[in-house]
Amino acid sequence: MIYAVKGNIIFTKTLDKFNIFVNGYIVVEDRLVRGVYESLPEEFNKIDVIDYGNSLIIPGFSDLHTHAPQFANMGLGLDKELMPWLETYTFPEEAKFSDISYAKRVYSAFIRELWKFGTTRSVVFATIHKESTALLMDLFADAGLGAYVGKVNMNRNSPEFLTETLEDSIKDTKYLLEEYCNKYPLVKPIITPRFVPTCSFDLLKNLGELAKEYNIPVQSHLCENYSEISFVKELHPEFGNYANIYDSAGLFGDMPTVMAHCVLVDEDEIELMARKKVFVAHSPNSNSNLSSGIAPIRRLIKRGVPVGLATDVSAGHSLSITNVMVNAAQASNIKWIESNKVDKSLSTVELFYLATKGGGEFFGKVGSFEEGYEFDALVIDDSNLSIFKTLSIEERLQKFIYTGDDRNIKERYVSGRKVEEPKCY
Amino acid sequence: MIYAVKGNIIFTKTLDKFNIFVNGYIVVEDRLVRGVYESLPEEFNKIDVIDYGNSLIIPGFSDLHTHAPQFANMGLGLDKELMPWLETYTFPEEAKFSDISYAKRVYSAFIRELWKFGTTRSVVFATIHKESTALLMDLFADAGLGAYVGKVNMNRNSPEFLTETLEDSIKDTKYLLEEYCNKYPLVKPIITPRFVPTCSFDLLKNLGELAKEYNIPVQSHLCENYSEISFVKELHPEFGNYANIYDSAGLFGDMPTVMAHCVLVDEDEIELMARKKVFVAHSPNSNSNLSSGIAPIRRLIKRGVPVGLATDVSAGHSLSITNVMVNAAQASNIKWIESNKVDKSLSTVELFYLATKGGGEFFGKVGSFEEGYEFDALVIDDSNLSIFKTLSIEERLQKFIYTGDDRNIKERYVSGRKVEEPKCY
Numbered sequence: 001m002i003y004a005v006k007g008n009i010i011f012t013k014t015l016d017k018f019n020i021f022v023n024g025y026i027v028v029e030d031r032l033v034r035g036v037y038e039s040l041p042e043e044f045n046k047i048d049v050i051d052y053g054n055s056l057i058i059p060g061f062s063d064l065h066t067h068a069p070q071f072a073n074m075g076l077g078l079d080k081e082l083m084p085w086l087e088t089y090t091f092p093e094e095a096k097f098s099d100i101s102y103a104k105r106v107y108s109a110f111i112r113e114l115w116k117f118g119t120t121r122s123v124v125f126a127t128i129h130k131e132s133t134a135l136l137m138d139l140f141a142d143a144g145l146g147a148y149v150g151k152v153n154m155n156r157n158s159p160e161f162l163t164e165t166l167e168d169s170i171k172d173t174k175y176l177l178e179e180y181c182n183k184y185p186l187v188k189p190i191i192t193p194r195f196v197p198t199c200s201f202d203l204l205k206n207l208g209e210l211a212k213e214y215n216i217p218v219q220s221h222l223c224e225n226y227s228e229i230s231f232v233k234e235l236h237p238e239f240g241n242y243a244n245i246y247d248s249a250g251l252f253g254d255m256p257t258v259m260a261h262c263v264l265v266d267e268d269e270i271e272l273m274a275r276k277k278v279f280v281a282h283s284p285n286s287n288s289n290l291s292s293g294i295a296p297i298r299r300l301i302k303r304g305v306p307v308g309l310a311t312d313v314s315a316g317h318s319l320s321i322t323n324v325m326v327n328a329a330q331a332s333n334i335k336w337i338e339s340n341k342v343d344k345s346l347s348t349v350e351l352f353y354l355a356t357k358g359g360g361e362f363f364g365k366v367g368s369f370e371e372g373y374e375f376d377a378l379v380i381d382d383s384n385l386s387i388f389k390t391l392s393i394e395e396r397l398q399k400f401i402y403t404g405d406d407r408n409i410k411e412r413y414v415s416g417r418k419v420e421e422p423k424c425y
Numbered sequence: 426m427i428y429a430v431k432g433n434i435i436f437t438k439t440l441d442k443f444n445i446f447v448n449g450y451i452v453v454e455d456r457l458v459r460g461v462y463e464s465l466p467e468e469f470n471k472i473d474v475i476d477y478g479n480s481l482i483i484p485g486f487s488d489l490h491t492h493a494p495q496f497a498n499m500g501l502g503l504d505k506e507l508m509p510w511l512e513t514y515t516f517p518e519e520a521k522f523s524d525i526s527y528a529k530r531v532y533s534a535f536i537r538e539l540w541k542f543g544t545t546r547s548v549v550f551a552t553i554h555k556e557s558t559a560l561l562m563d564l565f566a567d568a569g570l571g572a573y574v575g576k577v578n579m580n581r582n583s584p585e586f587l588t589e590t591l592e593d594s595i596k597d598t599k600y601l602l603e604e605y606c607n608k609y610p611l612v613k614p615i616i617t618p619r620f621v622p623t624c625s626f627d628l629l630k631n632l633g634e635l636a637k638e639y640n641i642p643v644q645s646h647l648c649e650n651y652s653e654i655s656f657v658k659e660l661h662p663e664f665g666n667y668a669n670i671y672d673s674a675g676l677f678g679d680m681p682t683v684m685a686h687c688v689l690v691d692e693d694e695i696e697l698m699a700r701k702k703v704f705v706a707h708s709p710n711s712n713s714n715l716s717s718g719i720a721p722i723r724r725l726i727k728r729g730v731p732v733g734l735a736t737d738v739s740a741g742h743s744l745s746i747t748n749v750m751v752n753a754a755q756a757s758n759i760k761w762i763e764s765n766k767v768d769k770s771l772s773t774v775e776l777f778y779l780a781t782k783g784g785g786e787f788f789g790k791v792g793s794f795e796e797g798y799e800f801d802a803l804v805i806d807d808s809n810l811s812i813f814k815t816l817s818i819e820e821r822l823q824k825f826i827y828t829g830d831d832r833n834i835k836e837r838y839v840s841g842r843k844v845e846e847p848k849c850y
Contacts, residue, residue, distance in 0.1 A: 072813040075827030076820055078754065079772050102813075109811050288755035291770060293762050317751065317827040326742065329503065330713035330752075334759060337718050345716060347504050386534050388497040388527075395501055402500030402742040405830065 001416070002029045004044060007052035007379065008393050009036060011059050011369045012353040015301070019369075020393050025049070026057065028375045031416030036369050052379050052411075056396060058352075059367050060120025060376035060414065061321035062359030065219065065260040065281030065310035067125040068136055068149075069094050069103075071110040073314040078289040082225040085290060085315070087159075094127045094152075095161045103132035104139075108425045110319075111143045115422050116406040117320040120376040120414045121146040121363050123219055123258055123281065123310075125192055128152050128164055130172040134179065141184040143422035144414055146363060146376070150192025150219055151176050153207060158198045166203050173207070177214045186415060188216065191255075195221040196232045196245050208250025217256040217362070219281075220246060223269065224261035225292045243269040243278075253278045258362055260310060263287050263295045274304045279362050282307055282354065284331040285324060286315035294335045297328070298343040301350075308359025309351075322401045325351040348398050379411035380404070426841070427454045429469060432477035432804065433818050434461060436484050436794045437778040440726070444794075445818045450474070451482065453800045456841030461794050477804050477836075481821060483777075484792050485545025485801035485839065486746035487784030490644065490685040490706030490735035492550040493561055493574075494522050496535040498739040503714040507650040510715060510740070512584075519552045519577075520586045528557035529564075533850045535744075536568045540847050541831040542745040545801040545839045546571040546788050548644055548683055548706070548735075550617055553577050553589055555597040559604065566609040568847035569839055571788060571801070575617025575644055576601050578632060583623045595631050602639045611840060613641065616680075620646040621657045621670050633675025642681040642787075644706075645671060648694065649686035650717045668694040668703075678703045683787055685735060688712050688720045699729045704787050707732055707779065709756040710749060711740035719760045722753070723768040726775075733784025734776075747826045750776040773823050804836035805829070 005028070009021040019036075027034040027044055035041075040049065070090060077089045097103045114122060124147055126133035133151040140147040153169045154162060164172075173191070180189045191211040193199040199207075211218050223229055223242050232242050239245045243265070246252040252259075253276025260281040265273070273280070282297055301307055309324045310316070316324070325348075332346040346354075360367020366374050382400050384407065391399065400408055412419045430453070434446040444461075452459040452469055460466075465474065495515060502514045522528045539547060549572055551558035558576040565572040578594045579587060589597075598616070605614045616636040618624040624632075636643050648654055648667050657667050664670045668690070671677040677684075678701025685706040690698070698705070707722055726732055734749045735741070741749070750773075757771040771779075785792020791799050807825050809832070816824065825833055837844045 071811055074811060075824040076816075078823075078827065079770065106811075106813055109813075113811065285755070288758050291758040291761055294759065327755075330710070331759075333713050333716040334719065334756075336716055338763070345504065386496055386499060386531075386538065388531055388534075391501075398503075399500040402503065 003048040005050045007055045007057040009057045010393050010397050015350050015353045018349055018394055026369055028416050031374055033369050033373045033375050035371055056380040058378050059356040060378055061118050061355050063119045063122040063311050064258050064308040064359045066313045068110045069097050069127045070314035071106050075317045082290050083227055091159050091162055097127040097129045097132040100131050104425045107136045107139050111139055112422045112424050113319045118378040118409045123148045125150055137180050137187050140187045144419040146186040148188050148190035150190040152192050152194050154194045154198035155203050156200050170206050181214055191218045193220050204249035211255045218251050219258045222259035222262050223264040241269050243272050263293045270303050279306045281310035283310040283312035283316055284327040286312035290315050294331045307354055309355045321355050325355055325401050375416045377413040378409050380408050381410045382408055428473040430475045432480045432482040434482045435818050435822050440775050440778045443774055443819055451794055453841050456799055458794050458798045458800050460796055481805040483803050484781040485803055486543050486780050488544045488547040488736050489683050489733035489784045491738045493535045494519050494552045495739035496531050500742045507715050508652055516584050516587055522552040522554045522557040525556050528560055529850045532561045532564050536564055537847045537849050538744045543803040543834045548573045550575055562605050562612050565612045569844040571611040573613050573615035575615040577617050577619050579619045579623035580628050581625050591628050606639055616643045618645050629674035636680045643676050644683045647684035647687050648689040666694050668697050688718045695728050704731045706735035708735040708737035708741055709752040711737035715740050719756045732779055734780045746780050750780055750826050800838055800841045802838040803834050805833050806835045
């Protein structure tokens with residue numbers, strides 16, 4: 001299968017520069033980008049060309065951290081800090097996912113919302129429940145979107161109705177790994193200890209072993225909030241810092257790893273993340289909504305830590321990655337002032353890179369139109385945005401990010417395939 | 426003319442509390458609220474009742490500071506600080522408003538966007554141009570929205586193509602005051618020195634006199650950014666602070682006054698604002714986008730300074746006041762951390778108050794459903810928001826603010842009259 005799409009193509013190979021092809025062509029062979037061209041090379045003159053006219057064609061967005069079961073809580077209760085917010089809103093909602101029919105309603109709506117906003121790949125927390133986590137993977141596969149989906153593990157400091165025994169936690173996780181590691185090409189399980197406060201060290205170690213045994217990645221939360229960090233110190237005074245606990249359990253970069261937040265990581269933790277290439281899922285909306293603070297993204301990037309963007313619903317209030325880009329720009333501007341102009345603001349091109357290739361790297365060759373990348377793309381029709389003069393492609397992209405919404409996304413492609421609106425139950 | 430609307434009514438009388446009437450009634454007589462009731466009193470049993478079913482009915486939003494001619498730049502160039510941003514983006518765009526047909530296109534689209542997002546009242550900067558400023562007032566009046574519209578005054582430190590002589594500046598302003606002070610009930614002129622850097626003290630004094638002579642309000646910018654403030658100090662070392670300059674010119678609360686930003690106001694300025702009831706137009710999007718900082722809104726409120734919200738397009742990237750509410754919440758959360766938990770975060774009810782009655786007070790009795798208030802209202806249909814359980818009216822409002830958009834606003838009323846989509850040229 002080979003075809004081309006035509007339009008105003010804009011993507012990034014590196015943090016500092018847009019690659020732009022005005023009225024250009026992307027040739028897609030099977031699920032991969034064969035090449036990007038200003039005019040179609042002769043060798044392709046017989047293939048189908050889908051002409052998107054004056055539209056923009058950009059890579060799909062990656063969301064490196066979000067909680068599917070919290071979708072129903074999106075936009076609610078955002079005047080609390082992390083720990084009381086978990087107790088009041090999050091845990092009671094997650095308990096409902098023992099009910100598979102409730103799960104089907106919420107999860108299918110969640111996936112449709114990701115589709116709506118052009119998120120072609122995501123790294124997702126489910127709940128502790130085996131059946132509904134399996135369902136979430138099936139729904140992602142049906143929808144044609146890419147995802148890592150984690151059954152959550154938690155065996156301490158949690159409400160009774162969400163506390164597993166270590167044995168059940170491992171058994172259920174193993175069940176899902178057996179069933180789903182090779183079931184779908186675009187949807188895979190991921191090891192998902194909720195975070196240190198709710199996982200005994202034994203559980204963490206068992207999960208580290210599972211990750212290696214099944215050769216799958218890891219996700220968790222790290223250094224989001226002061227009271228969380230104090231609690232972790234209290235629980236584990238024997239470790240130098242929060243990251244060391246995951247690391248000692250084999251959960252910090254031995255397999256591909258993504259850690260949400262990292263607002264308050266210390267120098268040693270940054271050093272470790274850089275060395276072991278642990279991804280940061282940067283979720284500025286959630287960090288602001290829960291009064292956690294502003295993550296030191298410029299510092300992390302400078303030190304070589306891989307970074308992608310994340311919505312973190314429902315501490316984040318939107319599944320839109322463009323919304324996160326704007327919020328990340330704003331947070332970085334405030335950080336620039338706070339740091340006495342040491343931590344330079346994040347520019348639009350940098351944020352676009354983080355939203356596409358930066359996060360996409362967690363999935364392999366995803367998030368760019370370079371040769372050999374999986375063809376994940378969005379077709380953007382910006383004709384309803386308030387444009388009164390000739391804008392460059394870069395300016396049109398910026399206007400879409402800052403002032404557009406799901407209404408501007410006309411088509412979504414994932415791994416070479418056009419993806420239609422997913423079914424909602 | 427008397428009628429009632431029925432629905433789930435929610436509004437605020439004070440900063441700390443929602444007033445809620447589930448399936449309640451608002452009786453509107455002429456343009457004013459006659460009363461809000463849980464069930465319709467007998468005396469009204471013959472009047473028309475417009476039943477909005479399960480919808481929410483909330484007061485219209487007030488936008489205390491925005492720039493109509495910058496609408497075309499919305500979402501562009503937001504990686505600069507104030508002064509270079511003005512030079513590169515703003516001034517060249519404003520120059521175009523000498524062309525009345527360009528002005529008609531942009532201004533009508535701007536007004537339709539305000540309508541779209543449920544902004545029933547706004548305080549607007551135009552440009553220095555007399556004709557297009559007059560046109561903007563006519564377009565607002567045609568649309569049926571409320572507005573104070575200011576012809577901008579600037580006679581120094583501006584590009585040549587936007588520099589007026591003092592005489593022309595006053596003459597043109599006077600012309601508009603003569604023509605428009607009594608032309609429309611909902612649309613009025615407002616005295617609008619751009620800010621101290623671009624206005625000689627003589628010009629400011631002349632404008633102060635005009636405000637008194639014609640009994641009209643005043644708007645300008647105050648203490649947005651460090652380099653702006655240094656420049657003002659350089660220009661006027663004889664004044665103790667920035668606010669004193671406006672005050673000495675009769676432009677600081679002698680007539681109703683609103684000042685945009687106030688990010689870096691000092692103690693004396695806050696004291697003066699509180700004493701003279703000078704409104705703050707709080708525009709957190711713009712303050713973050715241009716790396717200005719976070720305004721000390723909690724401190725201003727505590728000291729009795731009146732506060733409303735503002736979009737400040739195009740330094741702000743959206744004309745949506747709900748977007749500003751979310752951003753203001755986030756900024757206040759970060760301020761809470763920065764202030765070592767002294768400046769308490771702004772809650773949803775407080776932000777809703779600022780968006781409605783807080784800003785509405787600049788227009789008189791606007792922004793609430795208390796008896797005698799002008800009936801400005803929005804009908805919110807939240808049925809497409811992801812709701813999977815029974816929510817309280819307050820939670821539904823919160824979900825609309827955080828996750829809804831213009832698609833949820835089904836009707837707009839201004840001063841008792843239903844307002845249809847304005848014409849775009």
